[in-house]
Amino acid sequence: MKRVAAALLLRWESVLVLLIIAVGLWCRSLSPLFLTKLNLLDLATPYIFVGLMALGLTFVVIAAEIDISVASILAVSVVVIGQIYETGTSIWFAATVGLLVATALGLFNGFLVAALALPSLAVTLGTLAAYRGLAFLIHSGEGVATFPTGFTNIGIGYVWGQQVPVALLVFVGTAIGLGFLLHATRFGRYIYAVGSSREAARYSGIPVTSVRMAVFGISGFMAGVAGFVYIGFFGSSRADAADGSLLDVVTAVVLGGVDIFGGSGSIVGVVLAVFLIAELRNGMQLDNIGGDTQNIVIGCLLLGAILAGNGIRALQASGLRQRLARARKKEVVRTKGQAEGIS
Amino acid sequence: MNLGSRMVGANTLAQAAFRLREAGIFIALAVAVLFFWARADNFMTVSNWQNIATDVAIVAVLAVGQTMVVLTRNIDLSVGSIVGLTAYISSDTLAKHQGLPLGAVVLIAVAIGLGLGLVNGLLVTVGRIPAIIATIGTLAIYRGLLFEITNGKNVLAFQLPERFLDLAAKKPLGLPTLAWIALVVGVIGAAFLRWSPWGRDFYAVGSNPDAARFAGIPVGRRVMSAFMISGGLAGLAGFMFAARFASVDAVAGTNLEFDAVTAVVIGGVNVFGGSGTVLGAVLGAVLVATIQDGFTLLKLSEFWKIFFNGTAIVVAVTIDALVTQRLQEALRRRRRAEIVAAREQAGATAREREVPT
Numbered sequence: 001m002k003r004v005a006a007a008l009l010l011r012w013e014s015v016l017v018l019l020i021i022a023v024g025l026w027c028r029s030l031s032p033l034f035l036t037k038l039n040l041l042d043l044a045t046p047y048i049f050v051g052l053m054a055l056g057l058t059f060v061v062i063a064a065e066i067d068i069s070v071a072s073i074l075a076v077s078v079v080v081i082g083q084i085y086e087t088g089t090s091i092w093f094a095a096t097v098g099l100l101v102a103t104a105l106g107l108f109n110g111f112l113v114a115a116l117a118l119p120s121l122a123v124t125l126g127t128l129a130a131y132r133g134l135a136f137l138i139h140s141g142e143g144v145a146t147f148p149t150g151f152t153n154i155g156i157g158y159v160w161g162q163q164v165p166v167a168l169l170v171f172v173g174t175a176i177g178l179g180f181l182l183h184a185t186r187f188g189r190y191i192y193a194v195g196s197s198r199e200a201a202r203y204s205g206i207p208v209t210s211v212r213m214a215v216f217g218i219s220g221f222m223a224g225v226a227g228f229v230y231i232g233f234f235g236s237s238r239a240d241a242a243d244g245s246l247l248d249v250v251t252a253v254v255l256g257g258v259d260i261f262g263g264s265g266s267i268v269g270v271v272l273a274v275f276l277i278a279e280l281r282n283g284m285q286l287d288n289i290g291g292d293t294q295n296i297v298i299g300c301l302l303l304g305a306i307l308a309g310n311g312i313r314a315l316q317a318s319g320l321r322q323r324l325a326r327a328r329k330k331e332v333v334r335t336k337g338q339a340e341g342i343s
Numbered sequence: 344m345n346l347g348s349r350m351v352g353a354n355t356l357a358q359a360a361f362r363l364r365e366a367g368i369f370i371a372l373a374v375a376v377l378f379f380w381a382r383a384d385n386f387m388t389v390s391n392w393q394n395i396a397t398d399v400a401i402v403a404v405l406a407v408g409q410t411m412v413v414l415t416r417n418i419d420l421s422v423g424s425i426v427g428l429t430a431y432i433s434s435d436t437l438a439k440h441q442g443l444p445l446g447a448v449v450l451i452a453v454a455i456g457l458g459l460g461l462v463n464g465l466l467v468t469v470g471r472i473p474a475i476i477a478t479i480g481t482l483a484i485y486r487g488l489l490f491e492i493t494n495g496k497n498v499l500a501f502q503l504p505e506r507f508l509d510l511a512a513k514k515p516l517g518l519p520t521l522a523w524i525a526l527v528v529g530v531i532g533a534a535f536l537r538w539s540p541w542g543r544d545f546y547a548v549g550s551n552p553d554a555a556r557f558a559g560i561p562v563g564r565r566v567m568s569a570f571m572i573s574g575g576l577a578g579l580a581g582f583m584f585a586a587r588f589a590s591v592d593a594v595a596g597t598n599l600e601f602d603a604v605t606a607v608v609i610g611g612v613n614v615f616g617g618s619g620t621v622l623g624a625v626l627g628a629v630l631v632a633t634i635q636d637g638f639t640l641l642k643l644s645e646f647w648k649i650f651f652n653g654t655a656i657v658v659a660v661t662i663d664a665l666v667t668q669r670l671q672e673a674l675r676r677r678r679r680a681e682i683v684a685a686r687e688q689a690g691a692t693a694r695e696r697e698v699p700t
Binding site: 066068112116117118119121122123125126127128129130131132133134136137140239246247250254260261290292293294295296298299300302303306307310 | 470477604661668
């Protein structure tokens with residue numbers, strides 16, 4: 001069983017790698033500049049904030065919930081950072097407050113879902129609108145655009161001979177940290193347990209309510225971190241920040257092989273999916289395809305990924321059933337043989 | 344006898360809660376009306392209420408469709424994009440074929456909506472994709488298709504025949520034609536859910552899909568039909584949208600799904616599926632449209648509307664869930680007390696019997 005799961009995981013991620021190579025070849029045919037070291041390193045930079053939100057959402061989806069309010073949380077934290085910074089405080093103080101606000105908004109989602117037993121779908125649909133409105137009520141004009149370079153470097157700076165984007169390092173570093181949390185700690189295993197079966201998790205003594213609240217907190221926190229990169233990359237703090245990025249965030253998680261019904265998924269898959277989406281959008285831009293038409297492709301990718309996942313799982317389940325049946329038959333033959341031997 | 348009285352007890356308790364729910368909407372509506380009446384000069388005028396009625400009409404038609412979907416424990420977030428797509432196609436068709444009867448245009452719009460709803464339904468039932476993810480995907484796909492079709496063009500009011508724009512402008516018996524259409528849709532929808540076996544199945548599917556399956560209800564087909572109804576009504580709403588706003592472009596109908604979901608949730612349709620009425624959803628639509636109209640008159644920004652929609656969803660869902668939990672707890676407690684009483688009675692009769700022997 002474990003071997004089958006490992007093989008499947010390997011397959012899903014190798015499919016992603018193959019897709020990345022295939023799309024890469026297509027992009028190369030569109031522009032000879034595509035396959036240069038600089039372009040490859042910089043490819044994902046505009047989508048790092050999407051990737052960071054996807055990493056947070058991964059925890060929520062593995063716990064068998066959904067959080068579609070992440071982009072709105074990002075907007076609130078971005079506006080809060082801008083407004084506090086404008087009063088003349090240090091940018092790092094403002095950023096800390098923004099991160100705390102984002103985490104608090106995530107935990108509020110978690111409180112409604114876990115403590116009050118409300119469906120995460122309806123709750124985060126509501127907060128998707130409420131938080132976005134809140135961001136506009138805090139500040140609806142032109143955003144602050146005078147952030148110090150030391151801070152905006154998070155989103156737009158480069159290191160190591162001006163070649164490696166800081167945002168990429170932030171993304172990879174965060175992914176390693178969250179990967180450790182998810183795959184190597186007890187808390188991480190709790191999340192899988194809660195996502196596989198909430199009842200079973202409760203009976204085995206896992207603090208289900210706290211775990212479910214925590215995943216929403218992580219999702220909010222990551223939206224806050226994504227807000228830093230967003231401010232850095234776009235250089236301004238507007239309330240319409242990240243509007244329309246939900247499709248990419250959800251697609252990255254699902255395309256990354258996270259089971260939409262909870263209980264399985266890995267950080268590596270999501271990271272690969274983020275790069276695939278970035279590459280695909282990059283290629284479509286090279287091909288002069290407009291943003292809303294690109295969404296058709298990404299939307300199909302989202303639906304196709306779930307359909308493929310469901311198909312693989314169905315095949316796997318039927319394979320497992322057949323193997324079980326075969327084993328049972330063998331067992332029957334063996335016991336019959338033994339019985340005959342005795343008689 | 345005992346069983347009967349228990350059932351009656353449970354029913355009256357649930358009915359009382361339900362009546363309270365609708366009273367709540369009326370009270371909220373009354374508060375909103377009084378507030379805007381006091382604050383905005385031209386709120387309490389006939390022409391403003393006719394304005395509100397045309398807005399209600401579009402949201403209400405969407406809300407009737409959304410009610411069907413939410414009853415089956417699903418959600419349809421793609422309706423805003425379906426409205427945009429069918430609004431553009433309706434007005435574009437009329438601009439190119441001025442003589443086409445409106446009935447034919449309605450048929451085209453509804454047919455397209457049904458088709459798009461069918462896609463949603465297939466993804467959810469056959470593809471086993473959770474409705475929220477499936478319709479987030481089709482929301483983007485349908486909107487992308489609209490951008491492809493419009494190719495940056497838009498249809499303007501002067502290109503459209505007068506009789507089409509009259510649907511919003513003419514007011515037979517004081518009510519805009521669009522509102523009459525919505526009223527008919529609401530009555531048919533309510534009758535369908537109240538009396539037709541098909542409609543009753545929606546409640547069964549939403550209350551407990553497994554039990555519904557064991558009871559022989561074709562769950563997949565029912566869910567699919569709910570999505571098709573929602574899509575078809577979104578197509579009709581798109582036609583109405585084009586008549587109301589006259590000029591239609593590629594972003595038409597964006598975020599309308601929030602109005603529909605807010606109306607349904609405020610109207611007391613349970614997001615867990617299985618309970619709710621068309622009347623509630625339509626009342627919810629009236630409340631949503633009235634408040635949005637008031638915001639416009641008070642010159643409050645668009646963002647107050649977004650904020651209101653989101654907050655209303657969260658508050659309504661929270662209150663409903665807490666009330667339901669309390670109600671279930673009360674029913675359970677009552678039932679436990681009755682069982683204890685029945686046991687004691689049974690024990691007493693048993694002892695009485697034992698004495699003579």
